[in-house]
Amino acid sequence: MELTMKRFNVYLLITMLILASCSDRNNVSSGKERAGAGYPADTAYIHGILNRVKNNSFENADSALLYLKYALTRCNKVGYNSGKSEALFLTANLLYEQNKYRDALELYNQSLHLAEEQNDILLKAKCIERMASVNLATGDDHKALKLYYNALPLFEQINDKEGIAKVYNIIGLYKNSQRKFDTAEIYLAKAIQLNTEIGNTKGLIHNNGNLGYVFEKSGRFEKAEQLYKAAVALTEESGDSVNLPMLLSNLGSLYLKMGKKFDAMTYLRKSVSISEHNQDTSMLASLFADIGELYLDNRQIDSAVSFLNKSVFCAKAIDDPRTQLNAMKLLLRSDTMKNDFRNAALRFNTIGVLKDTVYARKLQHSLRASELEYENQKKSSLIELQIQDIQNSKQQKQLLFGLLLLASITVILLALVVVLRIRNNRRKQELFEENLKIKDLQIENSMQEDEINKLKISRIEEEIKIKEREQVSSALALEQKNELLSLISDKISETIRDTGSLDTSKLKEVVASIKTQLRNTSEYDLFNQKFNQLHGSFYSDLTDKHPDLTKSELKFCAYLRLNLNGNQIASIMSVTPEAIRKTRYRIRKKLNLSKTDSLEAYISSF
Template sequence: MTSVCGQQNKGDSLKTELSIASEGHKIGILLQLSQYFINVNVDTAMAYGERAMHLAEESKIPIDLARANSQLARIKLITAAYDDALDHLLKAENILMEQDPVDRNELLRVYSNLGSIYERQDELKKSLPYFERAIALLDQLDREANAKTPSPLHAPLLNNMANTLIKMGDTAKAILCHKKGLQYAMAAHDYFHAGNLLNNLGKLYLEQNKIAEAYLHLHQGRVLRKQNQDDRGLASSCRNLALYFMKQQNADSAKHYIAQSIKLYNQIGEMTEPLSGVYMILSEVYLTEKKYDSALISYKLHVVYKDSIYSGDKFKDIARVEAKYEMIKKAQQEKAIQESKEIKTILFICALVAGLIILLLFFAVQRFRSKNQKLQYEQLKLREEKLLTEQQHLQLELDYKRKDIAAQMLFLLKKDELIHKISERIGSVKDEVPSEVQPKLQRITKELHGISKRNDGSWQEFELRFKEVHQDFYAHLEAQFPELTPKERRLCALLKLNMTTKEISSITHQSTRSLEVARTRLRKKLNLTNSEIGLVDFLSKY
């Protein structure tokens, strides 16, 4: 709570400073506000960054222009607008390299962000050298300053470098980078980056099925991010905790963290890429619960967000072409004021050609998007057919088990009926045989009765098969009516199978009268004494 209040006070303090600051100091405060809101609300962070850029362009101070471009690049990186981010960073790098002396601290941030952009675009051979260059520059700055403690920038640099190493397949080295970065962050009391590193370590351990280590790091990362009011980081932690609980087959906890993650991403603003991943996790959770309709809905949302990322990127490309064309057009129009009508004619032709190119690009993108949507629809259709096949398979398996139980009961009936007939035949001829044989017949009859009564093995097998089909029957019955005896629960199972009194009597060796009394007692325990509901109908609900 103290950390959250501190964060809020920092934001309010910066706003107050901005309201009273001179024009020369506003750019720095705007950039601080943009950085403050980058993990709270991306749109607000972008607004402050663009205000800073506008003032920097008016002042034409190189270092302010470089810093404004660098900050806008960070925001574009978060919103997955990688081409825009790269443009801003390359501008910042060019401005910085033209200065004498070079602002190495700002150059360090540019190198770090360039490494992150190339990592996101999977250009790993470009990404890793930028991170290595940034770390070398940071070490140099620490040595020159004779710093007693390492710079806090070590933590985010090592974290981002580890992401590149993961994609390159060097997981062991990535874990070492994360651990080293975590040590730097904790030593510098940099709990923001400590939260990032804990979250990334937890995710790596989860992928390696190191469950205990995964939960420990994910949980600690979530706590730190919550304390620091890092909503974007907290949303990522919740998403990874959902993955953890899905692996643990704890669907309720997984859905709880998914709901928190979705809520946080929606509060932050433009976060279509992570939302697509969260809905994919939710779809998989519903599949484990066999909630196929909910799984399909979640998967469709995943596709919608994924498609919006693709569409957004393509239209950004068109917008970028238009923006560059407008800049060229503006420059040519300014020049055309002092030139001849022939140049104006050429400019008009260029404008017409550029317009046609833009139009062709637009139609090409629309056509490609239409094909992509058709492909997504076909994939969804195939998934629906697969789910339907699985449902039919489960239904067939259930029907088979029901028939198996019926066959088991029929076997019990036939066995007892055969024993009973043999006993009757022996009894009918007992008086006709010599007296010395009669005791033997008497013992045989007694043994047959004993076999008929010793059905415990058959009952155990019956109950095992019964539970396979009606898994929660006994559990629900005992939870609502704990006073039922084992014989009464067994009677409930036979009634659940819709067996007649005569069939139950043959199996349990009870008289019809005894069974009627048992049924009356059972109705009383089930609170059906004054009800017209039959036992079979009542038990069919369980």
């Protein structure tokens, strides 16, 4: 028995040595085939396409994508992995520019895998940086920042200053969004220095514009003005008509903050002129809204309405509900200034619909980002499984080839080994597939639970919005009724004083009825009922902490909790604005608030 086992081990060792030598021969012969006479011509053709894409020599993106597809086919045919990885990267860039983030991310992953196999550090860094940009565009800022930090040491390893500057620029913007202005300034200054060294004008335009935005956000308007003007000058020199409208718009917004309305209007109109030439509808929607708001601040209502209507039209054309919502709010303000309450009411309803649309878009965007992340992880797992299957297939082919060479010596022994090995592999494959199915079922159950939770949250949020709208509508209706009754009462009283020929006794009865209606609390009780449904613990929490508040003061606090202003509360409670000011003073005193404390903010905390 021991002798048989020793012989078996010797045969197995000889078999493995033969298989290794056969594998080496196969690889050598395969390399010779790839380096045949047609190989240089194929690689030259592939490089020609890649260079044309890099130089933007094609008429449009679709033509470039078609030629890149040809290049990928040729790369697969001749086994040119270096060209394949570059073609995948350029294809992903074009898809990213078309906002096809899911397809772009998949190709970046494939290119990154090939770059790691070839130890191409520059391409690896570029892929990671582009993947970070995709995640940034889809709203996953945390993962995007992590990928940018992963790309940075790779760019530094090969001293790619353009790539380093690009990462510094993005990190600077992220720090600015976190209001870490000093850190943002340091990163952007480093980016400017690197782009200056390599003469990257396009990068300098972005860096100066972003650093100017940091200074603007931090209140350093003079420095922001200098940088914006420097960026505008560079853009005009380079003939970049795409970035110029944005820089002019930023400069106009800065002048508006500095109180230089004439300069602000000048730069905003320049930006409009260039955007109209570029047919940039998205930019025009924002610019028209800014100009309309500026006219509205100057009480030039007709001009403001004209530009705001243009903003709404452009926003609808590009399906941008957020910009449309901002323009509609300004139009509502203009209607209020003209006392056109009928149109104001219509716009108020439209604004409510747009708010729901914006929220739905945010929810859909978040869902897409989650789906993209899930698909990315799933495809990565599938790629690993495919690689493992390929390796298993190669091993089986090598084993069969070796068994054929030794069949004349140990046919029975090798046949037994093959049978046992095949059975073992099949069993492992079955177990692996069963585990994979179990994992897929677990993932599917988890996704269904997440979807149910999202639907529950969405339904609860929708119910809260409906109740808030009902409550505000009730308060506004009460305000309008009181204003009307007060106006009628004043007119009748004035008529009684001015004309002595009318039947004053009947008119006084009407006035008394109106005042009785003003003191009627049934509608207020209905308001309290709806308010308690939405803010059930408001009164109890407030009275527990401040038991000396009266019933009317609690009512006043409830109106503040709904974000109503003093004039609206005065109309609802049928009192004068002076009485409202006194009530606010008494409440602030009872709540022990200092002069710097906001009464509205304190009430909103309950």
